[in-house]
Amino acid sequence: MTRALTSGMPFRFGSLVPRPMDRTLQDGLIILEALAKSVQPRSVSDLAEQTELSESHVQSALDVFEHAGYLAREPVTGRCGLSLKLWGLGVGLFARLELKRKAQRHLSELALRTRETVHLSVLTGADVIYIDKIDSPEPLHASSDIGGKAPAHAVAIGKAILAFQSSHVVEEIGRHLLAFTPRTINSLDALQHELSAIRSQGYAVNLGEWRGTVYGLAAPIRRADGMIEAAVGISGPSTRLTPEMITLMAEQVVEAADEISRGLGYAGTGR
Incomplete structure (x- = not known):
């Protein structure tokens, strides 16, 4: 029987009955x-007639x-149209879809090599969102849901991205750290120290900081302009993905991240 460990995800409680959408x-x-x-x-009046609303x-x-900021009004007529802010949201969505498309082959190869659950994530506020994943074929493995969130400071794939954010972003997140296990980073000083180490070694590690029995390893992905908003990583049970095994697999995860970065147009060298 397959057993799945939650990795960076809340435990599942079954289907929820959808609530009626608020009328407003x-x-x-x-x-x-x-x-x-x-x-x-x-x-x-045009909009009211078309939508049959008052x-x-x-x-x-x-x-x-x-x-x-989603609306622009004509100063003379008062007529309304959407602003470029909404367009910007669409561009962000397109970028994520492009990232997922470019990363798929490398995720598959990493999954075959490591036999652990592979994740592709982006940073949103203080959390990471899983935009793609491949489950491990092992009976006991880390499990998550595409679209789910995890606190960035408590998972490897989040710390790999945070390490390359501005000091302002890190300090803001560092003011609201929650501890999920005894190993979770719970102070800004500790977070800054670990992010510095991640920048030096090129990858991040999670040793049971989000779910006590789940360990992880991740490396940052660079866009064409060199900015980092995403990462690729693996997660697995601590009994199999030991610190020694993490050290052995680090090169493979970093290589996958570098290949995805090159696929996105990044032409730089080094980390």
Whole structure:
């Protein structure tokens, strides 16, 4: 029987019954879609007629979008259109899809070589999100879900990315560290010290800092401009992915990260 250890993911509790969507949110999404499909800026009355919502509801939603920076109004007519902020979100999504596409072959090769669960993640705030993964074929293995989150400071794949973020980002995250096991980094000084070591050796390690029985190893992925927002890593049970085995597998993980970086257009050398 296959047993899966959670790796950087909350334990599963089964299917959840979806709650009805809040009506205000639903109306806002309807208006947002109407604006996205419009070639020209729209008036409140136009949008109300198209969406079959009252003008007061439309105006309230537009005010919220404008305050959040997602809306641009024509100064003379007051007609509305979407701003480039929403376009920026789309570009970010496209970049993640491109990262996933470029990384797939290297994830598969790393999974074959290590026989451990392989993850591809990006940093979002204080967390990492798993955007792709390949489960280990071993009966006992680390398990996670694509789209799931883990605290960046407590997993190798998160620390591999954090090590190359600005001091401001690290300090902000360092003010709100939670301890999940006795080994979790729980102070800014300790975090900064470990991130410095990661920059020197080129990879990050997690020895039971998120889930006590799950160890991990990860290396950063560079974009064409050299920026680091993603990482590739492996996770497995501490009984198999021992510190000695992590040292032996480090070169393979770093090599996979470097190959993905080159696939994204990074032409630099060294770390």
